[in-house]
Amino acid sequence: MSSNSVDLKRRERFDRVVGVLHRDLYRYAAWLCRDPGIAEEVVQETLLRAWKSLDALREDSAAKSWLLTIVRRENARYFARKRLETVDIDSLTPGQSAMLAESEDPNLATMRQAIFRLEDDYREPLVLQVLMGHSTKEIAELMSIKPGAVLTRLHRARIKLKDEVAKEAAA
Amino acid sequence: MSASGKIMNCEDYREAIAADPSESFAGGAEHAAVCGSCSAYRAEMRALDDTITKALAIDVPELKIPDLPPIGEDDGNVVNMPFRRATRITTPAWIGIAASFALAAIIGVQFVGNGPESDRLLAETVLAHVDHEPWALKVTDVSVSAAQFERVVNPTIGTMDRNVGLVSYAQSCIINGNTIPHLIIQGEKGPVTLLLLPDEMVHGAVSLSGKSVNGVILPHGNGSIAIIGEREERIEELKRRVVDSVEWSI
Numbered sequence: 001m002s003s004n005s006v007d008l009k010r011r012e013r014f015d016r017v018v019g020v021l022h023r024d025l026y027r028y029a030a031w032l033c034r035d036p037g038i039a040e041e042v043v044q045e046t047l048l049r050a051w052k053s054l055d056a057l058r059e060d061s062a063a064k065s066w067l068l069t070i071v072r073r074e075n076a077r078y079f080a081r082k083r084l085e086t087v088d089i090d091s092l093t094p095g096q097s098a099m100l101a102e103s104e105d106p107n108l109a110t111m112r113q114a115i116f117r118l119e120d121d122y123r124e125p126l127v128l129q130v131l132m133g134h135s136t137k138e139i140a141e142l143m144s145i146k147p148g149a150v151l152t153r154l155h156r157a158r159i160k161l162k163d164e165v166a167k168e169a170a171a
Numbered sequence: 172m173s174a175s176g177k178i179m180n181c182e183d184y185r186e187a188i189a190a191d192p193s194e195s196f197a198g199g200a201e202h203a204a205v206c207g208s209c210s211a212y213r214a215e216m217r218a219l220d221d222t223i224t225k226a227l228a229i230d231v232p233e234l235k236i237p238d239l240p241p242i243g244e245d246d247g248n249v250v251n252m253p254f255r256r257a258t259r260i261t262t263p264a265w266i267g268i269a270a271s272f273a274l275a276a277i278i279g280v281q282f283v284g285n286g287p288e289s290d291r292l293l294a295e296t297v298l299a300h301v302d303h304e305p306w307a308l309k310v311t312d313v314s315v316s317a318a319q320f321e322r323v324v325n326p327t328i329g330t331m332d333r334n335v336g337l338v339s340y341a342q343s344c345i346i347n348g349n350t351i352p353h354l355i356i357q358g359e360k361g362p363v364t365l366l367l368l369p370d371e372m373v374h375g376a377v378s379l380s381g382k383s384v385n386g387v388i389l390p391h392g393n394g395s396i397a398i399i400g401e402r403e404e405r406i407e408e409l410k411r412r413v414v415d416s417v418e419w420s421i
Contacts (some may be wrong), residue, residue, distance in 0.1 A: 004305075007241070015236075018234070019234070022231070022234045026232070027227065027228070027229060031227065036232070044235070048237050048239070051240075051394065052393060053392070056392075059355040069420060070291070073370055076348050077349075079348070107195045108225055111225075111226040112226040115226055115227065126223065127227060131228070136190075136191070141326055142327055144327060144343060151186075151187075152190070154189070154190040157191060158216065158219060158220075165219075
């Protein structure tokens with residue numbers, strides 16, 4: 001097989017995998033870093049790294065976990081490089097404000113802000129479970145923690161969100 | 172009934188349903204069927220989850236594929252080790268004579284070479300890290316459990332053939348913000364430190380040299396592997412085995 005043909009097949013596979021999962025990658029990145037601009041950069045770096053390492057992906061069915069792992073690492077790299085401060089919800093960038101822009105449903109806007117304020121350790125497993133459909137075991141592997149710790153974090157995350165939403169409704 | 176075989180009480184159920192509103196855990200449905208209060212709590216959690224799902228589904232910008240380089244174009248610095256199947260290391264003669272003694276004093280190596288700043292910084296970070304865990308450098312014939320090894324060298328990192336040597340220490344450590352496997356294998360001349368660095372690229376092999384030790388950081392795929400052993404350790408032989416034994420997940 002010629003090298004052109006190999007490259008073409010590789011590119012077709014890449015487009016197929018990325019095309020299906022692009023929305024998940026972006027949303028995961030956005031909720032990890034809480035900034036749409038940074039999320040786009042993280043996804044771009046992820047795509048580059050995935051392209052270079054595509055041969056390491058043996059089964060396309062494993063692509064989602066594989067790509068989310070790369071997103072997670074690229075996000076950590078980004079913050080290690082930039083040494084960014086923790087996000088303060090009272091001083092948001094325009095991109096962050098857009099991410100939290102009030103929806104027509106006030107309950108949704110309240111919830112989005114509550115998720116935004118959640119500690120990273122609680123927000124990430126929640127996103128992986130609810131948005132990505134990951135099992136407890138898969139989340140534990142991705143985050144390098146024990147399944148019991150995943151369940152504790154998920155439980156606490158929901159209780160915090162429930163309390164926040166109730167507090168907002170009472171106000 | 173819970174997974175442990177016990178009857179689930181309300182407190183257990185509520186903790187479990189808040190962690191997993193799909194109720195995939197054992198005994199949940201049975202408990203909710205006979206407990207109206209918990210059944211109502213489940214409905215509340217599921218309604219909360221509906222809102223969480225909608226809130227998380229933020230708008231996604233149009234997919235922009237970056238310029239993808241031809242494969243192999245920037246792989247010039249990667250050392251491609253000749254293939255050699257990993258083999259079990261021979262048991263060092265001194266194992267069994269000495270129960271265990273620390274070799275911390277041998278650490279104190281220096282980066283050698285004229286590589287780029289990033290390589291020098293990584294070398295410093297690696298050496299500082301090894302310096303901070305001297306207790307791991309023990310002569311022993313006791314290997315870590317398979318479970319511990321698999322926890323540390325897990326699928327998010329990649330795979331490693333354990334037969335590369337007797338693995339006497341395995342811990343997850345943080346290097347430059349990334350969780351990495353820190354392993355010690357028993358070499359022919361003493362303990363050998365291996366740091367698997369899937370996120371750290373070097374521009375070529377980075378030599379680490381000292382009075383008593385001999386080491387190297389080798390490029391491997393999109394990452395690198397640090398190998399630091401005793402001065403007399405046959406690093407050339409060892410690095411082939413180590414590199415052949417490791418495969419990154421990404």
